[in-house]
Amino acid sequence: MGLEIVEPNACIRGCCSSNSIPLHLPPSSYTLLKPIARGAESVVYEAILDGKKVAVKKPILSTSEDLDKFHKELQLLCKLDHPGIAKLVAAHAKPPNYMYFFEFFEPPNLSEKLHMEEWSPIINQVLAVAVQLAKALQYLHHLGIVHRDVKPSNILLDEDLYPHLADFGLAEYKKDLKGVSIGNWRSSGKPTGGFHKKNMVGTLIYMAPEILKKEIHTEKSDVYSFGISINELLTGVVPYTDLRAEAQAHTVLEMNYTEQQLTAAVVSDGLRPVLAGPESGAPSTLLSLIERCWDANSQNRPSFDDIVAELGTILEQGENMKESDIVFPKSSNSLGDQPVYVASSLQAYQEGINWFSQGENFITRACLPKPGTAIWLASNDPLAYNPILSWGSFATCGRRETMEDTHFLLPQMFHQGDIHAFGIFDGHRGAAAAEFSARAFPGFLQALSSTSSPSGALFEAFIKTDIAFRAELDFSRKSKRVIQKDWHPGCTAAAALIVGNKLFVANAGDCRTILCRAGHPFVLSKDHVASCLEERERVISAGEQVRWQVDNWRVGLAALQVTRSIGDDDLKPAVTAEPEITETILSAEDEYLVMASDGLWDVVSNAEVVSIIKDTVKEPGMCSKRLATEAAERGSKDNITVIVVFLRPVSTAERIY
Ligand SMILES: Nc1ncnc2c1ncn2[C@@H]1O[C@H](COP(=O)(O)OP(=O)(O)OP(=O)(O)O)[C@@H](O)[C@H]1O
Ligand SMILES: [Mn+2]
Numbered sequence: 160m161g162l163e164i165v166e167p168n169a170c171i172r173g174c175c176s177s178n179s180i181p182l183h184l185p186p187s188s189y190t191l192l193k194p195i196a197r198g199a200e201s202v203v204y205e206a207i208l209d210g211k212k213v214a215v216k217k218p219i220l221s222t223s224e225d226l227d228k229f230h231k232e233l234q235l236l237c238k239l240d241h242p243g244i245a246k247l248v249a250a251h252a253k254p255p256n257y258m259y260f261f262e263f264f265e266p267p268n269l270s271e272k273l274h275m276e277e278w279s280p281i282i283n284q285v286l287a288v289a290v291q292l293a294k295a296l297q298y299l300h301h302l303g304i305v306h307r308d309v310k311p312s313n314i315l316l317d318e319d320l321y322p323h324l325a326d327f328g329l330a331e332y333k334k335d336l337k338g339v340s341i342g343n344w345r346s347s348g349k350p351t352g353g354f355h356k357k358n359m360v361g362t363l364i365y366m367a368p369e370i371l372k373k374e375i376h377t378e379k380s381d382v383y384s385f386g387i388s389i390n391e392l393l394t395g396v397v398p399y400t401d402l403r404a405e406a407q408a409h410t411v412l413e414m415n416y417t418e419q420q421l422t423a424a425v426v427s428d429g430l431r432p433v434l435a436g437p438e439s440g441a442p443s444t445l446l447s448l449i450e451r452c453w454d455a456n457s458q459n460r461p462s463f464d465d466i467v468a469e470l471g472t473i474l475e476q477g478e479n480m481k482e483s484d485i486v487f488p489k490s491s492n493s494l495g496d497q498p499v500y501v502a503s504s505l506q507a508y509q510e511g512i513n514w515f516s517q518g519e520n521f522i523t524r525a526c527l528p529k530p531g532t533a534i535w536l537a538s539n540d541p542l543a544y545n546p547i548l549s550w551g552s553f554a555t556c557g558r559r560e561t562m563e564d565t566h567f568l569l570p571q572m573f574h575q576g577d578i579h580a581f582g583i584f585d586g587h588r589g590a591a592a593a594e595f596s597a598r599a600f601p602g603f604l605q606a607l608s609s610t611s612s613p614s615g616a617l618f619e620a621f622i623k624t625d626i627a628f629r630a631e632l633d634f635s636r637k638s639k640r641v642i643q644k645d646w647h648p649g650c651t652a653a654a655a656l657i658v659g660n661k662l663f664v665a666n667a668g669d670c671r672t673i674l675c676r677a678g679h680p681f682v683l684s685k686d687h688v689a690s691c692l693e694e695r696e697r698v699i700s701a702g703e704q705v706r707w708q709v710d711n712w713r714v715g716l717a718a719l720q721v722t723r724s725i726g727d728d729d730l731k732p733a734v735t736a737e738p739e740i741t742e743t744i745l746s747a748e749d750e751y752l753v754m755a756s757d758g759l760w761d762v763v764s765n766a767e768v769v770s771i772i773k774d775t776v777k778e779p780g781m782c783s784k785r786l787a788t789e790a791a792e793r794g795s796k797d798n799i800t801v802i803v804v805f806l807r808p809v810s811t812a813e814r815i816y
């Protein structure tokens with residue numbers, strides 16, 4: 160590169176220096192083109208430096224510790240030169256712009272290649288990746304450096320699908336590791352920092368038991384992460400899930416195990432990902448090497464000197480077999496098929512399908528009967544008590560990264576003053592089912608008014624929404640718009656329908672609806688969860704397994720905690736969409752309804768809801784927000800949606816407290 164080195168070629172503090180890597184760049188020498196990744200601690204850009212494409216990593220520096228870390232990482236990077244390590248080509252180590260410039264590798268990285276493109280490497284491709292990665296780590300360990308964050312998303316691929324190790328954000332000299340206290344480690348924001356859940360879980364699954372136990376890292380912790388990563392390469396499966404797609408795996412990981420549970424299982428029960436089978440083409444020698452790499456006792460794990468030697472032998476054996484075994488290409492360097500970059504399908508996957516409009520379109524296309532209110536109103540006595548409604552809602556994704564709750568408010572349905580409907584859908588394994596239902600369910604409910612009683616219409620609307628969603632998902636799968644075959648999104652659902660003085664509440668799953676009558680909470684729905692004996696027996700007799708896993712009763716392979724839902728087509732018919740419906744005659748004693756997803760009920764009891772609303776300005780939107788905020792403050796880990804419906808006017812005196 161024709162970049163000039165300006166002397167003194169050192170960082171502003173003087174701690175980083177290099178003979179070959181320029182550490183100051185005139186702003187005119189580079190152009191940032193577009194961000195390609197946002198990590199927990201940095202943004203990575205595609206950029207041009209001196210006419211060549213490079214990757215610029217711009218760390219987020221908010222504290223002086225972050226700045227120390229930048230210098231430490233730079234010192235380290237300046238010393239590295241190995242074909243298996245993403246090369247630092249320049250840096251800018253002066254305020255205000257701190258940046259690393261790396262050799263550029265076209266996306267996807269190894270994680271994206273496996274889980275978005277669903278790459279199934281042949282065994283020689285796996286071996287080639289394993290050898291080069293092992294050599295890079297051998298080189299680092301000989302320099303006395305431990306990487307501490309070996310995982311597929313930190314492995315970049317070149318055109319020949321050769322791996323280059325990146326991300327030295329957690330790397331340390333082995334001699335300094337004893338001094339790296341847990342406190343230090345936490346302040347680096349990773350892996351214990353709670354703000355970036357996805358990365359945290361992502362890193363957690365590659366961590367050796369001794370790290371999870373908060374003992375000292377050694378270079379053998381890298382060996383463990385290497386073993387987990389190579390097994391992932393062979394199976395194509397995200398560790399501890401049965402899924403190929405990373406995006407859904409996080410949700411499933413959460414459902415199967417929380418972080419603490421996974422940690423406990425890895426540490427105490429020796430839990431490991433499912434080892435690749437013979438169908439992967441892996442020789443038994445490779446499988447045994449992987450098992451030794453992830454041995455619970457770090458001293459039993461091989462060193463990278465051993466690993467490089469063993470992989471060499473495995474490759475040679477493969478060479479000798481080549482006459483009889485057509486799977487092996489001639490040499491380990493000529494990697495079977497050419498890399499194919501399917502940028503467009505990758506993008507389609509990331510953009511996804513808009514399930515709200517899918518739901519809406521379904522209703523438009525379905526040619527449903529015209530709504531008619533005769534049947535509903537027939538059951539209504541015009542002289543009976545007539546509640547006067549006001550309503551509000553509040554929804555927040557809370558500590559989660561994604562929002563999978565949806566809801567609808569349909570007051571004064573058909574422009575009738577005395578018919579109203581409200582509903583909440585709490586999605587799992589993605590938001591698709593909840594988004595679809597939020598639009599399709601109200602459509603079905605309205606159409607059913609001309610043919611069914613209010614409770615019949617509610618019941619049918621649950622069933623029809625479920626069937627429609629599953630059909631739509633199936634169709635999208637067949638037309639290849641959904642590329643993950645093993646993705647089975649679902650949602651729980653709660654709906655309230657008020658016709659005159661009658662209140663109907665239909666529920667499937669663990670959303671809950673309560674009625675405050677004369678100052679006391681009355682629960683109008685039952686939680687359908689596997690810990691409920693009646694539900695468990697129903698599910699088992701419908702042919703699905705219910706097992707005690709870690710901390711709770713869970714249904715099927717997907718380990719679902721709820722026993723009724725819309726969607727979840729891998730668990731149908733046992734996890735039914737049939738709601739249970741209650742009917743209540745309203746009177747002047749009835750003050751308000753509260754409907755909410757389990758994000759509220761997990762941390763706030765029915766009685767507490769009543770006492771919180773007592774101290775809140777009597778405005779339904781404010782009450783909803785106050786409840787959701789309270790749940791978030793109490794540490795609810797989930798999305799939270801609350802709908803509050805007042806059933807009688809609040810006097811001005813009463814309004815404030
Ligand atoms: N040299 C490069 N060429 C192309 N893409 C790169 C390069 N370096 C990093 N990336 C992309 O940016 C992503 C994040 O980079 P990196 O892991 O270094 O950042 P980070 O902030 O430490 O992320 P993490 O959240 O994993 O700690 C990588 O997973 C990779 O997809
Ligand atoms: Mn990374």
Ligand SMILES: [Mn+2]
Pocket residue numbers: 198200308326327328329
């Ligand atoms: Mn990092």
